[in-house]
Amino acid sequence: MRRLSLPGAQWHRHGVHRSRLSSRFLCPPQPRRPFSASLTARSNESGRRNEPKSSIRWFEQGTRTSDDRVEIFPEKEEQEEQEDIWAQIRQLREELNEIKQGPFGPNSPYMKQLSEKQRKIVQEAVRKYEEEHPQEEAEDSQNFRAFFEGLEEMIGEEQEELERNKRAPWNPQQMLEEEKPPLKKSWEVELKVPESAEAHVNRFNHNLNVLLKDPTRPNRQELWRSYQRCKALIPAFIELLPEETLAILWSSQSQSVSPQTPQLGHWEVLAEDILSNGREFRQSQWLRYITLLLESGQSEKALSLWKTRQTHLDDTPMPEVEQFWNLGVRILIANGQLESAQDIAMAFLADDKSRPPRILIPIIVAWAELPGNTNGSRAWALYLRLKTMLGPDMNMNDYDSISIGFLKAGRVDMAVAVFKDMMLTGQSSPSESISLYNASLGLVGNLQASSITEADVNKISLSALTIMPRKFQNKFFYASWIKKLIGMGEVDSAAMVVELMYERGIKPDAKHLNGVIGGWLRQGTRTAREKAEKVAWAMIQERIDSVWSRNNNPPSEKKPSVHDTDVRVPKYEKRTVPPANIETFSLLLLDYTRHGQESIANHVIECLEKANMRPNAFFMNHLLYAELRKHDILGVWSRYKEMSATVRPDLETFACLWDCAKIQYDRARDPFHHTFPTARALYREMMDWYFSLTPRTQANVRQLFTKHLYDQILRCFSFSLDPQGTIVALHSLRNVFNYIPDVVTARILMFEVVRLLPPPPELADKKLRRHRRRISTHPRNKESLQHVTTLLQTLRDGKIEKLAKQGLILEDMDMKARKDHEVSLYSDLLRVVLSRLAENPRKIEQKIRKAAVEMGEEEDMYLGDPVPEELIQ
Template sequence: MQPLARNAGRPCQRQFHYACRHRPRLQCPSQRLFSVYQPCLRERPKPKSKPKPTDIKVNWFEQDDIHRAKRQRVEEGGEDPEAAEIKAKISALEEELKELRMGRLLGDSETEMLSELSEEDRVKMTEAIQERNEREAAFKKEVAARVATRMEAQDDSFIIKMATPQRSRVYLDRLNDTLRHASMNAPNPIIRREIWRWYSRCKQHLPSFLHLVPDSAWDLLWKTQSHLSSSNPDRLSHLKTLADDQISIGRDIPEVQKLARVEATFVEGERDQAIAEWEAIGDKFTGKDDILEEYWSLGIRMFSIIGNPLRAQEIAALMLGSNENADARILIPVITAWTQKNDALGYSNAWAIYVRLRDHLGPRITMEDYDRISMGFLNAGRKDLAQGVFKDMMLTGQASPEDSSALYKKSLGIVGKLQSMSVSAEETNRVSLQAMTVLPRKFQNKFFYGSWIKKLIGMGEPDAAAAVVELMYERGVKPDPKHVNGIIGAWLRVGNNESRQKAERMGWSMIQERLNFVQQRRASQNLDNSESSTSVTTKDGLEIPTHLERAVPAATIETFSILLLHYSRREMTAHVNYIQELLQPAEAKPNSYFMNHLLFADLRAHDHRRAWRRFQEMRRTVEPDMESFACLWDCMKFHLDAAKNRDLTGFPTPRALFFDMISWYLNLPAKLRDGAQEAVTQEFYDQVIRCFGLSQDLKGTLVAMHAMKHAFNLYATQDTARMVVLQVSRMGPTETETRRNRRTRAKDLRRNSKANVGNVTKVLDIIAKRRMSALSEQGIEYDDLDPETKANESLSLISELLRVVLVRTEEEPSMLEAGLQSIAWDMGVGGISLGEPLQYPIVPESP
């Protein structure tokens, strides 16, 4: 006991872990409460004698985690039985492992197998098994060698090693673990965030941490944090922190990191400091061509942003002059910086540099380059210069004398390329920007500007597109209303309040222009003696934006439709009704596009009856389209949903709506019919079948499926089969069905729905197996069929299921086919093939 006495206060690690076993704890509150009074219910134990001075007292404690300071005292000897049990189990496992390692050549099953063989076969089998075991051993040895080689090749030089307090050790361990993971895997946003988290914790809790970080760890930290992606928004700030930390400990950072630090300083708002540092490190990049271009590019961008385009232009000239392969697109920020000067000199210099950029890039200039430059001029308010850029884009690939480069060189008397990037005062005085932007005669029309407007709308720049409309009026070209309607729609898609107000003002101004035009025409024809036209801003109780002062084209029905859709989505019913009222004085004839927006507005309001009344009323003057019927089928689904609607009046049945749709479709001209057929999708098909299912019309479902195949070349799918199975299962019999009310019957259906679905599925499987067997008898395999034949087979399978159910639940087979043909005539598709009638006895299982 004497050696232990010297370490009584601090046991070794083995003794500590042996002692730190969890004691059995009380299982419930009643046991814990009872343990308080237990000493009172039994004889108190005799007090223990005090230890002699020569005895050594060892106190044992348990600790949940090595990184936690909280410990709990354990009574002496309390863990011995458990420890002995665990030790016995460990010994048993070690003996078992020893036996496995020593092991026999053959397993028990193989021994039994060999005992049943002849002597000759036993020798052959033994040799084969031994050869197999040798191959397995060689394979395991090879795998182990590969693992060992990989472990030896793994570079752990980035591991940060330092003596740390126990409480702070976790931060360093976590950082090393994440660095190790990052060294073996591709950049990962989660690992990147974890690395930065534990790096920051180490800096906070370990004072000497930065001095002990090895070079390879700094490189790995930089690599993980410098990854450029949308998942790394704090990239520059993290890089600046890493660079500052290295500089703080006197470490010389590479040039790439110096540039990143300067860029981060600039982005964080310390622009003067960033410019000064950029100028100071310039000498270190001399002769380093691989990084020199990046250094110059950073300087050009920074000087362009701070409004010093002259300095940026000088750096660009130096960069392009020293390297023929340098990317001349770095001039685009310089052009933008000159335009932001908002003076004649700035515009002249911007145009001169633009011409040099086109001359330098030649055929390598892209549409994106033109877009960036033209947007710079548009944002600066120089629509004419932006028009010149767009003209050059339209002339790309053509040797035209009206090209901006050709006109510019002609005005200066230069032949060949512009060699110098510097722009002299004489050059800016001799060149007339107005002459540079003159359009060729073939571009002086609304189609040229319309192409430009559509391109800007596609770029998400409705404000720039509106500026082009103003330029059209300045050049005497009247814009097409459809182009302005596109701008209104683009503004509304932006979604913010400012863009919405612009769209509404433009739309109402176009409607006002339409009303004025109609009033003037009627007055000129002596049809209206009123002196003033209707004003859209005089409606009581409505906030109508005042119309624009500048000229706008007159509204079309598309303009009314766009505003109608906008207000209906915002549930501004009064504005929707007012737009409809203005159709008559504006003499704007509604079309299917306008009608469909009204129908969908009624659908969103869950007023399917009003949608049907509106459709019937407007159909007298408006030709519907397939989208109109798609909306009505959506209304039909809501109408037949028993949980949402109990009143089935005021809306047609699925058969009646199908008759209207198919009659309209069959009466269309051939060209329009092809377009309508392309508009019918599988989702539309499924919605029609779903509505027949909700109405529990099995016969109508069968006819509709064949009619959709005949008219639109659409077939049943797995989703269709699932809907039909559910439809049939809902019609399954229940106990004493005729004497129960609706609520009780619905409860029975819900309770029996699973069983009904199972029964119908069994019937469907029987029919499918019977059809597959019939195909096999003909020497046909289902998997060898072409897609169209498979689709026909699926339709025939579902049709046969419906016929089986109809025969078993409703009528005789002899009457079924005649009834189906009668329903087909009622649905407008009389005479089409409805599939094969039943040719065999009905299966006994009922759905």
């Protein structure tokens, strides 16, 4: 019966699989015992076939030096294995015969268990079922027959394989090649581990390969997770890793991807795993490990490890030796052993005169950080020694490191003197520090570094050695220093220079403090923003107070304040600051608008009115971009019209307006503001502003005009579906700003042509403006784009052919002619398409000339030639 017999067949079909047979018949090879062979027959020197063949006898001995030898017969072992396999085959054949007759066959185990009466009942039920379901029984019979045929074929193949192996000569080379594992890379881990851990080892190897190709932070973290899993599952996993694998793993966890990103936090755990399991670091790895300990605040542990590595410097390359002693100086300084650090540095320099003396820089800064005049003299004496040893090789980074270190240590006079030396680099000035030292001691000739002592510095006094000449006591000297520090990101140090200006009676201007405010705001931290806001609001209040005092207001009238508002304005320190200028207001406005603080940004605008200041283009542009970020198109245009009455815009203003126009001319966007000017009107607005400038300002605008703005203007005309205006803009931008189309521009213009074409019939009932705004994925539009590309190439070939008839080659023409050729090419493309779509092609030139008038261009401006009649057809 189908219900009873089919599951049995399917069980056998899945249970007796070929892989099962192979694994059952081909037993795994047993390890051979050590044999010794003895050749017992003479060699066949004559080569004749009738002489007896050579035979081999096998003996077994306990050890190599043992004399006990016992003859063994390996063939018997193989014969026993083959007999076992044949027995298994015979057993399978018997089982197969039982399966063939089915569970209801007369000799099946199931029928033998039944009584004679029960057997007749089952046979009668099977007969009736077969008569009622002949088709199903035929299918079952066919399935069984195919299954048994396949099984017979598999068993037959195994028998033939056994016979073939029995007759084949023994080839040990072939056995070695078959057992040879696939080649692995040198860093991949190959371990004999349980199946539960094998997947994790493979994953570890995969992550190693991925990391070597792309050493990003996520890949480094994934490798660490794989290592942790393998370490948890496999005892002593790190002891089994190859040296190259261990080096890759250590480098991934101890090194950062870039100087801006810190290293991962797993380096310490990995180092403990390596050292506790008997593995060893190379010298470069030791240096990195000790450096990380120092940077993480474990200076004592770093010092003890550093001392143990001094005995391993004999075979170390010279760069690592220098790195080792520089690291030692830093460690000793961190542990407060400055004198030892200085002794080591001096011994390091004395051992080889060619070594760079920059090892002294951290010691100089460390002495300066300690209080007292004695420590200051030590720092200055070392600075003079460094300057003497380096001579003309002392660079800006050396001066910056020392001056910033002095500033942070509170040694402001010494920092100013170092910056003064930097300003005097390459000059022979008596104000230079070495010259002052020589003059104070009455020395003549070249000064040796060893002759500079702390006692002499103390005898002269630091105040005499760090004296500033009169020509440096001005705002320009300090302004250059502040600008340099801000550019290096040392904003707090720049603020200290401002404090120094106050101390020396040099009143800073608003531009000095504006640079510091801008630097703090760019840092973005809460503390930096708070300091910037305090100084900026203090300057604004100073400006309001000065305006109030100039207006001679009556005493009874309340004095305005920046705190006259409901929004929170940071309190500021009571000290004299310069009055704010428009840049101060702009910095605050930009910061508040970027952080979405609209209420306090509006208060900045109110304080601008209280301060009786007129906004400039910089201030206006920030307001326009704030509205643009909210996609308030009408707000951008309204604020521009309101402020442009009193503020002269700049090129950035019109860049903002064109960015706004790109959103406005998107006809699929809601709402669409009809009060916003058209592309032609906006272009005329920009050109009227440009021609109102002085020739010098126009030259500056042409330098600031970018290709991005050029493409943005043409894109807006494309979105507006204004091909006549596009033609005028192409020629106008070429004449005024000297820009021509490139690949990006060509794509914009070709999409405009496709938008001009009528939509496919199946899209005719849909919203036309969405079709015109974006190129649909419909095959009709793709075909249209291909036709436009072909038309453009035809026009290009025609122009080149026309030049060839005149004896000209495009590549040999000057730059101006080639640029005119590109503009004319795309102008002709638009003209051809307009002519083919227009009912009256003769009016095309009139419409183009009308667009030029609306865009503010002169009537005699050259806008290209009409296209020939043959191209219109």
